[in-house]
Amino acid sequence: MKKTTKIGFIGAGNMAHALVSGLINHGFSKTNINLSDVDKLLLSQRKSEFDVKVFTDNLQMAKQCDVIVLAVKPQILSSVCKQLNTGLQHKPLVVSIAAGVKISSINYWLKGTTPIVRTMPNAPALLGKGVTGMVASDIVTNQQKTLVENIFASVGIYFWLQKESLLDALAALSGSGPAYFFLMIESMINAGVALGLDRDMAKSLSIQTALGASIMAQNSNDSIQELRAKITSKNGTTQAAIESFQNHNFDIISSHAIRAAFVRARKIGFELDNSE
Numbered sequence: 001m002k003k004t005t006k007i008g009f010i011g012a013g014n015m016a017h018a019l020v021s022g023l024i025n026h027g028f029s030k031t032n033i034n035l036s037d038v039d040k041l042l043l044s045q046r047k048s049e050f051d052v053k054v055f056t057d058n059l060q061m062a063k064q065c066d067v068i069v070l071a072v073k074p075q076i077l078s079s080v081c082k083q084l085n086t087g088l089q090h091k092p093l094v095v096s097i098a099a100g101v102k103i104s105s106i107n108y109w110l111k112g113t114t115p116i117v118r119t120m121p122n123a124p125a126l127l128g129k130g131v132t133g134m135v136a137s138d139i140v141t142n143q144q145k146t147l148v149e150n151i152f153a154s155v156g157i158y159f160w161l162q163k164e165s166l167l168d169a170l171a172a173l174s175g176s177g178p179a180y181f182f183l184m185i186e187s188m189i190n191a192g193v194a195l196g197l198d199r200d201m202a203k204s205l206s207i208q209t210a211l212g213a214s215i216m217a218q219n220s221n222d223s224i225q226e227l228r229a230k231i232t233s234k235n236g237t238t239q240a241a242i243e244s245f246q247n248h249n250f251d252i253i254s255s256h257a258i259r260a261a262f263v264r265a266r267k268i269g270f271e272l273d274n275s276e
């Protein structure tokens with residue numbers, strides 16, 4: 001990323017906080033980071049934490065930036081974009097992190113030919129452990145794509161998707177995914193307590209096991225199936241549990257749940273697409 005690239009965030013909330021922290025931790029100059037929000041108290045907190053420039057006027061900030069990250073809630077994205085559309089003659093790159101809002105809608109609201117990248121980060125990005133799906137409009141240059149990669153690499157890993165519609169699948173997997181693991185951890189804690197363990201201990205055992213399993217899955221050369229086979233001894237405890245999961249159609253339950261999230265993501269996208 002060029003040392004002079006100026007980035008502006010519209011919406012200084014949780015995700016903007018994560019991205020600004022990530023960028024600064026990765027050596028991006030704070031003098032080129034700008035934040036705009038309607039909440040003056042939040043802005044003064046961000047200013048004292050990061051020492052970045054803050055604005056209460058989105059358009060005034062946008063006019064000065066090469067990259068504008070739209071980090072407001074999806075429901076207000078249309079009004080924010082319409083506010084900006086008179087001030088983008090310099091054709092900045094617009095990056096949206098708003099869940100569900102299509103590139104065509106953003107382009108329509110911005111009334112223009114500004115390059116747009118739509119992204120879908122997930123909540124662990126708040127800890128630098130996120131995964132972000134990204135789709136670029138046709139006029140986004142390779143240089144601009146590299147810039148977006150630098151932004152999202154600062155909060156985890158990222159993938160480019162060839163079709164925007166695949167963002168609904170990604171939302172169903174990694175967007176909602178952290179909650180699936182929380183549900184599993186909740187169930188494990190309750191099961192441990194039912195077997196006589198203290199709740200706090202059951203919680204620590206379950207969380208540390210989830211963490212350890214994730215790190216093993218990430219670092220091993222074995223496939224996930226091989227890893228499972230390696231710790232499943234014939235007639236052992238793990239086999240008893242896995243067989244019970246399979247007899248209760250764990251695979252089908254998971255695939256139905258993830259498909260339900262996918263269908264809902266598509267429906268929300270459709271609803272947002274039709275909101276003026």
Ligand SMILES: NC(=O)c1ccc[n+]([C@@H]2O[C@H](COP(=O)([O-])OP(=O)(O)OC[C@H]3O[C@@H](n4cnc5c(N)ncnc54)[C@H](OP(=O)(O)O)[C@@H]3O)[C@@H](O)[C@H]2O)c1
Pocket residue numbers: 010011012013014015016036037038039042058070071072073074076080097098099120121122123124
């Ligand atoms: N948090 C996540 O884990 C996550 C994950 C993936 C994607 N996202 C997406 O990221 C976006 C931001 O989420 P977030 O969690 O960071 O939300 P957030 O914490 O609520 O931050 C949004 C900020 O925008 C401010 N705002 C409202 N209207 C504005 C306006 N007209 N101009 C400028 N700022 C305005 C809000 O102020 P008020 O609070 O005063 O309204 C708030 O400070 C959302 O579109 C969400 O879909 C979030």
